[in-house]
Structure formats: C-alpha cells, structure tokens
Amino acid sequence: MFVVVVYDTLAQRNPRILKTCRHYLHWVQRSVFQGELSDAQHRSFTQTVKRQLDTEYDSVLIYRIQSPQLVQTETIGQHPGTTSPVL
Amino acid sequence: MFVVVVYDTLAQRNPRILKTCRHYLHWVQRSVFQGELSDAQHRSFTQTVKRQLDTEYDSVLIYRIQSPQLVQTETIGQHPGTTSPVL
Numbered sequence: 478m479f480v481v482v483v484y485d486t487l488a489q490r491n492p493r494i495l496k497t498c499r500h501y502l503h504w505v506q507r508s509v510f511q512g513e514l515s516d517a518q519h520r521s522f523t524q525t526v527k528r529q530l531d532t533e534y535d536s537v538l539i540y541r542i543q544s545p546q547l548v549q550t551e552t553i554g555q556h557p558g559t560t561s562p563v564l
Numbered sequence: 565m566f567v568v569v570v571y572d573t574l575a576q577r578n579p580r581i582l583k584t585c586r587h588y589l590h591w592v593q594r595s596v597f598q599g600e601l602s603d604a605q606h607r608s609f610t611q612t613v614k615r616q617l618d619t620e621y622d623s624v625l626i627y628r629i630q631s632p633q634l635v636q637t638e639t640i641g642q643h644p645g646t647t648s649p650v651l
Contacts, residue, residue: 535642
C-alpha cells in the first residue's frame, strides 16, 4: 500500500516520531512522509507510533491508498525532499 | 477528485493560504486540508495558491486521488477537525 503520514506532535516528541517515520518512509515535507508499506510494516509502524505519542496532545494522520499509481502528487513552490528534514 | 493538501509556508503567509484552503477544502490537522474538488475547482485552487506563495521559500504539497473511496484514513491520537485550526 502507498502511505502518506502527517504528524503534529509536541516539539519534544518530534525527534522520536521523525526517527520512526524515517525508518519506514521517505521524508517529503516538514512533518510529511510517504512511501510503500506492506501490511506487516504498516502494523509495525502504527504500533511504534502509538507507543511514542501522547494521544492527549499529538495527532498522526495516515492516508492509505492501495497503490501509488492511484495517486498524483503535485508540488507548488519548493519541491519535496530537496532540503533537509526540519524537526 | 479527492484532494489532500499540506502546506509549509512562512508564518506571515499562513493566513492567506489558510483562507484559500478553507474556501475549497475541510481542515483536518495543522497545515492539512482535504476534500473533494472538481477539475475546475482544482485549477482555480492551484492558481490562487500559486499567486499567494513565495515559491522560493514555501511549499504546498497536493495529493490527488480519483475518488475518496480509494483512500483509507486513520488517525492516531487527537482526531482531525475536532479542534480549531492553528495558523
């Protein structure tokens, strides 16, 4: 499956979430990662993220699409992934 | 089409982009909007955003999927759209 992840976490937890996202996905924009995951990888990713979040304050949004062929991506302005990830 | 928009703009331009996104889409998380747009609405949206950005510094990422039925959305932690949009 193709996955887009957008996180909104308290700054102190950003480095942990960033590390987990980097392990499974590619960075595309501040707080946005995308990539292809198997069902098992998706399960493992969400379980890891759940342990790292404070669910009272943080939010991680995950869009799942069966195949990357079903998604068209456009960027206006600076192109994704061309600069370093910002925490 | 179903559209997910994630923007990363300089703070001073955030209110303009936020207003444009709100006009066309629903707010779901900090800097994230989604919704259904016709081809004409999508053209109008991207043209407006292009005029409002400084393309040297800002980035707006747009994911287009033919139908919302092709997308599964998961939220871990705070649910999207349940609090006020933060600029």
